[in-house]
Amino acid sequence: MKQKFAVIGHPIGHSLSPDMHNASFKELGIDGSYQKIEIKEEELGEFMKKAKNEFSGLNVTIPHKVAVMDYLDGLDKSAKAAGAVNTVHFSKSGAIGYNTDGMGAIDALEKAFKSKKILHGGSGESAKCKKFLHGVEDAAGGTIKGKNFLHGGEDAAGGTIKGKKILLIGAGGAAKGIASEAIMRGALLTICNRTKEKAEKLARDVGKAGVVAFDEKAVTRAVKDSDIVINATSMGMEPRTDKTPLTKEQMRPGLTVMDIVYNPLKTQLLKEAEGAGAIIISGVDMFVFQGAEAEKIWLGVEPPVETMRKTVMEILND
């Protein structure tokens, strides 16, 4: 029987999840289909009641990642730790919520570290290099010609984020997953969000994070004190692509800047970061990794990550 999957959210028009998962199902030979469904806040309850009879699994995006938990029968530890759900599996034990955002984001970051193409120090020469990491092929394919690797090529933390100072901008659904995963993998986390109370709540929830105000002075200081900045707000996302949480003046060579927004591929934040000589990582790998984790949960298979990534890149580069 054909298995049905979908991503629900509002707005959902720009989601590339259907393209990515349908390409994967095709390669895996799975009789499945994946669609995007526009669901407004007031429609969520009704939709979730019917969904278990129709779908095998769902992805959940803005603005439902927290609200959807009211309609589930159980939560995996990833969703409990994050306090948000981006993946639902309609299993024999009911509708179970997971969070694959955090794993996807930190895997993407660590993949970039492990590629040994992350530059450190930002010398004049390295500042001229192409430092746009958006995948294995690019990183390993010689497009990034830096000579100063992270800690001289011997990353003390073995290509992981352990001990690294991360400034996480945002405290929404995606930020929750990233914060809990970052803490779990040993990063030193500071959170900054437009609505400060949400940053404070998230810091309390994950246990060991600091909080800074979302104002220019405080953020500039926090960036200076960080090894890595992750934008987990929707600033810069289509169609408001001119928005950025940081400007060039607030960043520096040697800083690693990851934007989880992947549409457009190179957001205004990444352009600013590149202008400052920082290392930039797009949201594409996180997107692919969080999707791959979801397929493992739904189907128990090893997803064809490179096909998924290629599909997304082709659309974004179009």
Ligand SMILES: NC(=O)c1ccc[n+]([C@@H]2O[C@H](COP(=O)([O-])OP(=O)(O)OC[C@H]3O[C@@H](n4cnc5c(N)ncnc54)[C@H](OP(=O)(O)O)[C@@H]3O)[C@@H](O)[C@H]2O)c1
């Ligand atoms: N690459 C990936 O795989 C991936 C995965 C998940 C999400 N994303 C992207 O990540 C972004 C956030 O997703 P989400 O699910 O976390 O959304 P969300 O739960 O709605 O959270 C939105 C976050 O953005 C902040 N924000 C929104 N507009 C802002 C503005 N004008 N100025 C400052 N802060 C602003 C919000 O701050 P307040 O709390 O103050 O409202 C909140 O922290 C979206 O663009 C989404 O597409 C990417």
